[in-house]
Structure formats: C-alpha cells, structure tokens
Amino acid sequence: ELKVEQNPLFLSMQEGKNYTIYCNYSTTSDRLYWYRQDPGKSLESLFVLLSNGAVKQEGRLMASLDTKARLSTLHITAAVHDLSATYFCAVDSYGQNFVFGPGTRLSVLP
C-alpha cells in the first residue's frame, strides 16, 4: 500500500525566513504533485514533478524530486504572509491513484 508522509505537519515561521517541507513516499513513482489549500477552500495545483531530479520554481516556492530516495522537497524562500496555507504532496502510483500526504500547515508570522 502506497503511503505518503510529510514533515513537518505544522510549521510556524517568520516572514523573510527560509524553510523546507519534506515529502516521503513508500513505493516507486515517477510523478509527484504539490498542492496548496487555503482554509475552507479547494486545492490548487502548484507543481507537477515528472522525473528524477526534476526541479520546478514559482515565485518563492521551489519543488524538487528524488525518485531514488522517494523524497520530494518544497523549499520556501523569504517567506511572506500570503504563503500561509496547508501544503499537500501527492503521489500518483498506477493502480492506486493519487495518494495525498497529511498536509503541512504553514503559518507565516510578521
């Protein structure tokens, strides 16, 4: 059974600081996704990572994928309050569909 873990589950950080969220998964997969969810809202796709070594960047967020280590990271650079949200990684494993991690609730404090 495919399992997806995220670390940390809760993250409180100050504006301007850098931090990394980690996503580990248990079975082989070449595709990993990052989503953002604002409180009470739907999920918004941030990144799709399709191969080992893939790196995607959008604004202050950068995601990477290491399929050999079964690890993806979401790096936050110089955090701002607008980045406060819950971030989910999800793994697409054929036959098991999209399995989401538990989410990392990020609070960026002024």
Next chain:
Amino acid sequence: DSGVTQTPKHLITATGQRVTLRCSPRSGDLSVYWYQQSLDQGLQFLIQYYNGEERAKGNILERFSAQQFPDLHSELNLSSLELGDSALYFCASSVAGTGPGTVEKLFFGSGTQLSVL
C-alpha cells in the same frame, strides 16, 4: 476557478438519511475523482470514474456509491449517514485516467461540506 463545479456547497442532514453530491468536471475532462477530507483522516481517495466506468476504488464505504453519467457529470450517494461521515467532500477531474505514460493533474472543485447531526 478550476472549472469543476460541485453542488451543493453545504449540506446539513440527520443520521440515517441519504444525500447526493453532484460534480460537473471541467470541459473535456473524462476522469472524475471523489475525495473525503476530514480533520482526523486527511484527504482520503474514495473512487474514480473514467468516461462512465469505474476505474479505481479507494477507502469507500459500502454505504457510499457513485456513478458517472454519459454527460460525464458524477454523483456521490451517501446513505445511512453517521456522525462520522461529516466531512468536506471534494470532486476533482482530469483529462485522462491513470496509467503508464499518462500525465495527470487534478483540478479540484470547491467541495461540499456535509454536516450530519
């Protein structure tokens, strides 16, 4: 706006009742996925349909059922409701079904908040 429409946005009902949640996928998307989100269980995959046929099944209770109609909209039926069924139910759509070589991105609707009293 993701293009995925879910109705109703909120639903309040009593234990033992039956409800139907509706989802219209993005134009052109053939796959519909249903997820349940609760505080203690996180995002749980329930079921996927592709072009009218069931493609994959997750942690869906026997009291729950779904279908996808010829016009590609989908309905999730929840029966004999229990307090623990209270959750946010999301529908998502994508172009194709999962499989080797298929690049997927899910587009989520705004969800239906179900409260069972």
